[in-house]
Amino acid sequence: MLEIKGLTIRYGNFLAVNNVSLSIPKGQIIALIGPNGAGKSSVVRAIGGLNVFQSGQISFLNEDLVQTEPYLRIDKGLSIVPEGRGLFPRMSVEENLLMGSYSLKDKGLLDELLNRNFELFPILKERRQQLAGTMSGGQQQMVAVAVGLMSNPKLCIFDEPSLGLAPIVIEQIGDALMSLKKQELTVFLVEQNASLTTRVADQIYVLSAGEIKYHDTPANLLNSKEVLETFLSI
Ligand SMILES: Nc1ncnc2c1ncn2[C@@H]1O[C@H](COP(=O)(O)OP(=O)(O)O)[C@@H](O)[C@H]1O
Ligand SMILES: [Mg+2]
Numbered sequence: 001m002l003e004i005k006g007l008t009i010r011y012g013n014f015l016a017v018n019n020v021s022l023s024i025p026k027g028q029i030i031a032l033i034g035p036n037g038a039g040k041s042s043v044v045r046a047i048g049g050l051n052v053f054q055s056g057q058i059s060f061l062n063e064d065l066v067q068t069e070p071y072l073r074i075d076k077g078l079s080i081v082p083e084g085r086g087l088f089p090r091m092s093v094e095e096n097l098l099m100g101s102y103s104l105k106d107k108g109l110l111d112e113l114l115n116r117n118f119e120l121f122p123i124l125k126e127r128r129q130q131l132a133g134t135m136s137g138g139q140q141q142m143v144a145v146a147v148g149l150m151s152n153p154k155l156c157i158f159d160e161p162s163l164g165l166a167p168i169v170i171e172q173i174g175d176a177l178m179s180l181k182k183q184e185l186t187v188f189l190v191e192q193n194a195s196l197t198t199r200v201a202d203q204i205y206v207l208s209a210g211e212i213k214y215h216d217t218p219a220n221l222l223n224s225k226e227v228l229e230t231f232l233s234i
Contacts, residue, residue, distance in 0.1 A: 001026045001155055001186050002047070002065075002078075007056035009042045009210075016042045018210040020056070024155065029177060029187040031197040034207035040190045041083050043207075044159045047188075048080045049073060060155070074103045077154030081161065083190075085144035089133025093124055093143055096132050100150030109152055116183075117146040120176050138169030145176060155186045162193040174200045198222055 002024040009017035017039040024030045034040050045051035047058055049070025058065040060078055068076060087096050097117065101110055118125035121142040127135065132143050141161055148156050158177075162170045170193060177187055177200050191197045197204055198218040206214040206227065214227055221227045 001061060002188065003057075003059045004043070004047075005057045007043065007046060007053055007058065009039070009046060009051055009053045016210050017046070017053070020207070020210070020212055022205050022212065022215070024186060024188050026154075026186050027181070027184055028202040029181050029189055029200050031189040031191060031201035031204045032207055033191050033194060033197050033204055035192060038207045039210040040207055041159055042210075044080060044082070044157055044190055047078070047157065074151050074153070075105075077152075078157075079148045079151050079153035079155070080157045081144050081148035081159065083159040083163065085140055087132045087140060087143055087147070090131055092129050093132055093135075094128040096143055096147050097124075097150050100147035103151050113150050113152055117149055120149075120179060121146060121172075138165050138172070141165060141169070141173060142176070145173065149180070149185075153185070155188065156180070157188040157190065159190045160192060161189075162191060162196050170196050 005021050007017055007020040008015070020043060022030070022032070032040055032043065042051055046053045047065070060073070060076060065073065088099060091099070097114060101113060104110065123139060124142055124146055127139065132140060135143065145158065145161060148158070161173050165173070174196050177189065180187060189197060189201060198221070201218055204216065204218055204221055205212050206221070214221060
């Protein structure tokens with residue numbers, strides 16, 4: 001569904017992402033894991049069109065994504081939930097969700113998408129009138145995930161959804177991702193959290209200092225002492 005080939009990103013002289021290639025097949029949860037500063041968000045921003053990159057190709061649904069203006073990528077079925085959530089704190093949960101649906105062509109889908117999100121996170125239904133900024137970190141992350149789904153995407157990218165959350169909430173986010181996979185959404189999960197990614201992902205790419213060091217299934221990565229010691233303990 002999404003293919004990245006030879007992506008290289010520099011900030012001035014600093015090489016943040018070096019020749020990264022990865023493939024996100026339809027219907028899978030693909031994880032990109034790496035420590036702080038590894039270059040994960042740079043890759044995400046490049047997919048969103050928010051980073052200029054020096055070389056490489058990104059294709060989505062077999063089309064060169066660079067040809068599509070960043071603000072139109074959502075129309076193609078690409079949704080990104082950014083690091084830090086990007087909510088409107090002084091708007092209600094429901095208003096935030098509606099903001100997520102602004103690009104939706106078929107407004108007839110609106111109720112169905114809202115209901116799907118309320119099934120995924122029942123607490124959001126209870127709290128639909130609450131201002132997003134007054135909710136707990138975990139609930140805000142649920143709102144952010146839900147906002148990302150309101151455009152009815154084919155691929156949804158989550159940049160560090162577990163950041164700062166308690167283990168029990170991270171587990172709920174993981175459950176939600178697995179139930180999205182059952183609904184045939186393709187997920188790109190960008191994370192530092194090894195237990196979340198190894199639990200939910202079909203394949204994991206390990207990014208370190210801008211380079212892909214390993215690419216394998218969670219089971220194989222967890223069997224490798226070297227990987228465990230070096231990367232998955234982050
Ligand atoms: N706009 C920028 N200008 C300069 N350096 C940046 C910029 N954005 C990120 N970096 C640097 O690039 C590296 C990768 O950052 P980032 O992609 O945010 O990593 P991650 O998301 O894995 O923490 C870091 O060293 C960071 O300081
Ligand atoms: Mg980041």
